[in-house]
Amino acid sequence: MPAMTHFPLLNHQPGSPLALYGNDIITCDRFLGDIAALTERLPDRRYVLNLCEDRYRFLVGFAAALIRYQTSLFPPAHTPKMLKEICEVYNDAYCLVDQPGYSADIETLRYEHCAKTGNCSEIPSISDDFVAALVFTSGTTGCPQPHQKTWGSLVSVAKQTVARFALSTQQPASIVATVPPQHMYGLEASILLPLQSGCMLHGSRPFFPQDIRCALEAMPSPRILVTTPVHIRACVEASISLPPISFILSATAPLPITLARQAEAMYATQVLEIYGCTEAGTIATRRTTDGDTWRTLEGVTLRGNRDACFVHGEHLRLPIPLNDIVQTLDEQQFLLLGRKTDLINIAGKRMSLSDLNHKLSGIEGVQDGVFVMPEEGEEGSITRLMAFVVAPGLSHNDIIGGLSQCIDPVFLPRPLYRVESLLRNESGKLVRAKLLQLAETASQFVISDIDRRQAEVAPGTLLEIRKP
Numbered sequence: 001m002p003a004m005t006h007f008p009l010l011n012h013q014p015g016s017p018l019a020l021y022g023n024d025i026i027t028c029d030r031f032l033g034d035i036a037a038l039t040e041r042l043p044d045r046r047y048v049l050n051l052c053e054d055r056y057r058f059l060v061g062f063a064a065a066l067i068r069y070q071t072s073l074f075p076p077a078h079t080p081k082m083l084k085e086i087c088e089v090y091n092d093a094y095c096l097v098d099q100p101g102y103s104a105d106i107e108t109l110r111y112e113h114c115a116k117t118g119n120c121s122e123i124p125s126i127s128d129d130f131v132a133a134l135v136f137t138s139g140t141t142g143c144p145q146p147h148q149k150t151w152g153s154l155v156s157v158a159k160q161t162v163a164r165f166a167l168s169t170q171q172p173a174s175i176v177a178t179v180p181p182q183h184m185y186g187l188e189a190s191i192l193l194p195l196q197s198g199c200m201l202h203g204s205r206p207f208f209p210q211d212i213r214c215a216l217e218a219m220p221s222p223r224i225l226v227t228t229p230v231h232i233r234a235c236v237e238a239s240i241s242l243p244p245i246s247f248i249l250s251a252t253a254p255l256p257i258t259l260a261r262q263a264e265a266m267y268a269t270q271v272l273e274i275y276g277c278t279e280a281g282t283i284a285t286r287r288t289t290d291g292d293t294w295r296t297l298e299g300v301t302l303r304g305n306r307d308a309c310f311v312h313g314e315h316l317r318l319p320i321p322l323n324d325i326v327q328t329l330d331e332q333q334f335l336l337l338g339r340k341t342d343l344i345n346i347a348g349k350r351m352s353l354s355d356l357n358h359k360l361s362g363i364e365g366v367q368d369g370v371f372v373m374p375e376e377g378e379e380g381s382i383t384r385l386m387a388f389v390v391a392p393g394l395s396h397n398d399i400i401g402g403l404s405q406c407i408d409p410v411f412l413p414r415p416l417y418r419v420e421s422l423l424r425n426e427s428g429k430l431v432r433a434k435l436l437q438l439a440e441t442a443s444q445f446v447i448s449d450i451d452r453r454q455a456e457v458a459p460g461t462l463l464e465i466r467k468p
Helices: 028-040 055-067 080-089 151-164 184-197 209-217 229-237 256-268 355-362 396-404 430-444 449-455
Strands: 005-008 017-019 026-028 047-050 071-074 091-097 108-112 125-127 131-136 144-150 174-177 200-202 222-228 246-250 270-277 281-287 291-296 300-306 310-313 322-328 333-338 341-345 349-352 366-374 386-390 415-419
Touching: 005 151, 005 386, 017 028, 017 055, 047 055, 047 080, 055 184, 055 200, 071 333, 080 091, 080 310, 131 151, 131 184, 144 151, 144 341, 151 184, 151 281, 174 184, 174 209, 184 270, 184 281, 184 366, 209 222, 229 246, 229 256, 229 300, 229 366, 246 256, 256 270, 270 322, 291 300, 310 322, 310 355, 333 355, 349 355, 355 366, 355 396, 366 430, 396 415
Parallel strands: 017 200, 047 071, 047 091, 071 131, 091 108, 174 200, 174 222, 222 246, 246 270, 386 415
Antiparallel strands: 005 125, 017 026, 131 144, 270 281, 281 291, 291 333, 300 310, 322 333, 341 349, 366 386
């Protein structure tokens, strides 16, 4: 029988800074002491729902669960309904929380940070085949599906990412993240990446541009901002100054190249994107302004093409089929063409919703936007796409005119909803159900034919819908 392999929890030097918690710098030794103190308090359960909002508290809870060989559950949402459904399936679970007043119909342990925990110097190791996490898909195309993440696979992806970004324990970077650690991108980029690179993380999750600036200013150089296109746009539009940043890392939604150029020019940095999925984790990266070509992490390859492409890697037990349509240039370089579920057929013509969204966001003046395929209409009727656009200063005709230059007329949105903002979740993603609900609410604002003639408004124009 082969010897069991173990990987250490972290790759930090004794006494090195690991996190900024409030105004306190937490060293590696103090972190290990905090883990030891929490480990003693954890109930004897198989699963844990780590709902800690503070990133450092989440990290301590995640590490303590690993040492107790408890699997962390990461559902796509933390609504009472979702948590109840998860706990009905994983009934040997409890919640770890750090917010006062939290209540749920499940055993709950409140995180209590003690300022006087002792220091520890011995770094624990965890078996590489232990299922450290069950990460659920978003459920936007069906029921959320769990995917096992062994400790070995998580460490492997983290080390590959460390190598790709040339991070070094000799000059540790500081990481500020706007994304939640309970999301796959947030878990990999704001928790596992600092653990395995010697980096220092900021305990908070800043939201507004001023908060992002304050968090970055509190951290030593070199700095990395882990974020989403929504937060990048907010900083750019606010024209807020930021301290020097080595690079900005973006994921969870398509990043318009115009926005990437603006951010690079404003902050004298590079904007990098991560491409990945819940099933395989981080797969590839690119610098957005360098072009459309993605390059896989070292040791990760793509085999196949178009809608039959698989991800291979030593950290993957089996090849993972991609839900996206890609054009492979070789085993490590590819172009992203859209999602399989995004392919639509209207009047015999096919196109990807992702490609349509990309063209919409490329119109100058469009700040945010998305195409949505409505529910199927009556048999024999022609389905018409709808689109939601945030574009202050652009008229309906401006947007339609811009789209007409780059897409077939059958894909032009009818109707086009001009909205003040799009409601994205905490990971920066749009939820189809909420968009359809917004459309239903917006329908009451459609200008009637009589009013349209009186107001001389172009056909198809809708009144602007304000943020609910």
